[in-house]
Amino acid sequence: MSHPVWDELLGQPEAIEQLQRAIGTKQAGLQHAWLFTGPAGSGRSNLARSFAAAIECELDGCGSCQQCRLAMADAHPDVTILKTDRVVINIDEVRSVVSRASLATSVGKYRIIIIEDADRMGERTSNVLLKVLEEPEANTIWILCAPSVSDLLPTIRSRTRNLNLRLPSVAEVTALIMQRDGVEESLARRAALQAQNHVGMARRLATSSEARARRQETLRVALSVGNLSQAMLAAEKLLGVAKRDAEAVAQERDDKERLALMRAYGLEESEKVPPNLRVQFKELEENQKRRQTRALRDGIDRIFTDLESLHRDIMAIQLGGEQELVNQEFQQGIIERAQGTKAKDTIEILDAITKSRARLASNVRDLLVLESLCVQMIFREKIAS
Template identity: 45%
Template sequence: MGVWDHLTGQTEAIRGFAAAAALPPDRLAPGNGAPGVTPLENLAMTHSWLITGPPGSGRSNLAYAFAAALLSRGPDDEAQTMRQVQARTHPDLAVLSTERVIITIDEVRQLVTASQFSPSVGRYRVVVIEDADRMTERTSNLLLKALEEPPPRTVWILCAPSEADLIPTIRSRVRSVRLRVPSTEDVAALLRDRDGVDPETAEIAAREAQSHIGMAHRLATDPDARARRRQTLETALGIRSVADAVMAAATLLSVAGDDAKAITEERDAEERESALRSLGVSPGGTIPPALRAQLRALEDDQKRRATRSLRDGIDRILVDLLSLYRDVLLLQLGVEGEPINQAIRSALDDAARASTPASTLRVMDAISTARTRIDGNVAPALALEAMLVAVSRHAVR
């Protein structure tokens, strides 16, 4: 399997990156990139890249495929290199993938230090930063110094939703490639070919995930995730009063919590078991006092990850609700086409008849406002209650 075979919906970007990776290392451009978005047909090799695109477009997948292509020493080495990159074990690959709200300056400092080494087995030393938009300005300035004077064989690959999420000085040092949202058909085909999902489930998951590749995979392979999404929509459609709204807010917060736990609990247990094993502590054994600080640090990291996972779970709920009322609005306006939430078509028809397009738009505005408030660190419970009270005002009693 080639390094590009597991990607979907980004044919032009793949073609450009493959051409850049095929150039010999001595063709690496001396500059640090070029401001703005580079036409894909003009991609040449350079020291620093920025891959942007909406959530679910496959930014990190493409970054790691590009990294594997850069590290590979030839067609015969591609499969082995890709396995090492996917496992994050390649000696010439450094990765920063945070599960906190922000990337810390210490994390970037360690990465900058690693970037100074010459490649040991590959053609390049490749450094990947996922969620580069999570850097503070101070942290970004530390990274900027590394981008301005990179070692001869070091390549940086940053990922972010948009160019505007990074400070201007970094944008001026990178070559930016913008991805598009994959089509529903592309995502469904990926689920069928890569994950062995049956065609009907793959198509439904891709549509309900709105072409978000990671979410489509979860919906296609996890019945509990599908059930939680269905509960979210039914809860919103059942609101008829302010009391219903307050109870619905608690329900949605619980759904988001269950979703976050499903993602983090198994991983937390595996990390703790691995940490105890590396410290020489047998399962169920007493942890020596000298080692407890290391485990507390792991637990603190896991708590921060749980916080971010909960925030992400709440945002997924709000995105699903936007898709619900988007369907209702299109039905009210008589727009042809299959709704995102076709599985509850009869409930959509009832909701469309029970209100007006103006009311539906006000509900969608309330959902967007809730997303903004939560992103600004307003307590999720309060933001959800305020949003759902707005829903109750436009519900037919």
């Protein structure tokens, strides 16, 4: 039997197979705690939603019943998702979802609680969760998502079943975009390369001319940094790019989520929301507003990804590699940088991008993070010296 709730996932056949086997035995009881790990773009949260939908579905994930539609639209009454736009998950947030674990279910057999970015829990907060994992409620399933198992306390890890995800290949991302969005192969492949295999980013680049234009602006700004004043100006420009990108992504995602919720309740897009469903739609709007800070951080992270691809192109030339440049439209500027600096300089910039991600995650002001990075990118033709 096919399981359409898994159709949106890419490059994770081993993980999906394990989850399907687990779903097949759910009548006898499921493992009460799961840990989905993998790099950004591997689909941890999407896999958690699909798993939740398959658990609640009487047909193990048909994708078309109301149970599946509600779960995939983040609106199932028995599925709670803890998201945060903060650097650290608040202890009260975890206490709140722990209290929900003991509630009776509304329409299904299982109560499911998903914690995205579980690595953002501090030790005290983790210990609140640990207590309920040690003495789990009957028919309650916990799904934690994090970059790696080392990001959680050993005591938490030992009480979960881990599934490790991988980034899909360029070929897999390309094929998905061609199939799902009807994009021609050359554009789909270029988007997959530029997004560094991140499916969500690749789809936006392949389907949005505005997203492609913002990316090109990012690289033009990066290649223009030649002195300190230009570095300060570049940081402001990049922050502006990130803000515009975040607004566009948020609007697109908000519209998509509202439409999914409408369809989950059998409503047409143009229909007025009936009074008995207004609470659910109000909750969606409030969650979307709370994500605004996170949206900007994600926009800056996309800039970091673009800068990484640019400097990997530079390094490829410096090391004499013959692989295709990801950013061919900037070939001349890339060659000039490669010839005017050394590989160790490029490595330092790539390290600075990694440090910038960490600083941003530590709540350092956005502009300060970008200013520091742009100073590191000043082009001074170091070969001659």
